[in-house]
Amino acid sequence: MKKRKGISYDKYGWIFISLAFTLYLIFTIYPAVESLMLAFQSPAGGEYEFVGMKNFIRMFNDKIFLQSLFNTFLYMIIQVPLMLAAALFIATLLNSKALRLKGFFRTSIFLPCVTSLVAYSILFKMMFSIDGIVNQVLMHLGVLSQPYQYLQDSAWARAIIIIAMIWRWTGYNVIFYLAALQNIPKETFEAARVDGANVFQIFRKITIPQLKPIILLTTIMSTNGTLQLFDETMNITQGGPANATITVSHYIYNQSFVYAPDFGYASAISYMVVFIMIILAIIQFGVSGKED
């Protein structure tokens, strides 16, 4: 009796899932598989034909692709650690018992992460443009005698993208850390304080180990986010000057929809991103496992 019932309910489970599953097969799995097949094809007269590994070999001789990969990694290596460290520090302060006006600080610090990527990118582009507020302030203070073209200088252009991303995403990560910190029992901190541990010891010996899973999660999310960076470079610098700020995703977009479209090559690059993401995730899990 019981078993028969179980079986008949199982069917309903599938019905509940069916809609999402159908959409998922059509709009996620099918495109992902087709993209993988395209990665081994090239356009030849209006048709695509199989060319083996040609697209993957081409990548290693493609200066713009290598530049885009370099830029993406540069953003990742500089921006992710800076942002996560800042977020962790801010979250620790916001969690301190003595702090007043907590709600105000919290709301203000979370606020940047409600802006759309396009909107904040444009704001930062305006702030750092030749007649933007940054030049105005620096000239007013006497630091600069004439406005500087930050976005035309490749080092500055990259720095501005990193600054913008830190502004947009730090608060977002604070949300995670703060939630995790609030889950650590207050007694743990108090006991450590009674035992004479100072702020830094508490941070190193209690906060960091307790937050390890969430630090791993935010690291993976941020590295994946950076590997897919598009809206920012598209709207702050258009990838320039001279491709100095172009990212891999931006380059895939250009290869697909801006230059003479080569869907095969673009797909190959996108699978390169998948491959890098998997490798990075394995490394991150490995590193966080080893410290135990």
Place this chain on the structure above:
Amino acid sequence: MQNGRLKKYVMSAVMYVFLIIIVAISIFPFYWMLSGATNVSADITSGVIGFGRALKENWMNLNASADILQVFWNTIKTTGIYTVLAILICSMAGYGFEKYRSKGKNIVYSMFLLSMMIPFSAQMIPLFKMAAKADMLDSHLTIMLPTLAMPFLVFFFRQNFQSYPTELIEAARVDGANEFTIFFRLVMAPMKSTFAAAAIYAFMKQWNNYLWPLIVIQSNEKKTFTLLLSSLSSAYYVDYGQLMLAIILATLPIIIVFLTMQKQFVEGIVGSSK
């Protein structure tokens, strides 16, 4: 003793100063766009950061360069419909995975989770080809369809349905309720805050969607806010005043949602880490 106390005061003073600086950095761009929307472009580029009187002028200019009400309606429409459909589809799936566990479903669920690793760039070309073949380019439906079944939301709902007591479902079955009545009448109501958090997440996702609409939408009449902002800012002559006003109009709805439902918003974001 006094020394220790002094040290404590200095420490907390440093903490407040630091936090106030962080808050100032966080908020300044918002202030700048608010004040900018009330100034003419020439004033903004000459360093005026107080409030001016050109709000109306900027509004007229913005209306002259784009049909702003149409863009607003397009964004509201696509985001609204998307949000309702996405939370309906994903909550049903999450419920199915959680309350009707079986081996087969667990395999399907793992597939959902794994695909969170596939970047959109590895899907967009076939999606574009599909849309072109189906003659569905430049359509709002096409903007919504590909991401309706969002793996993250399925995961989020499944996590949250764990806390819904299975005994209540069984009791309702004994009373003769059918499975769908149970879900739509019994389960949904007490899970309101989960649904609110998911709705905020989906809303933000679609409101800010950029790359896919950029590929799909071609005509001005179908444009959403992100596309409008992007094209206004890359014009040969950029009018700062009207651009700032456009950014405010594009950001304000989300700020309002955030300020009024901060708790659910935070839950929605943190939900992924439970």
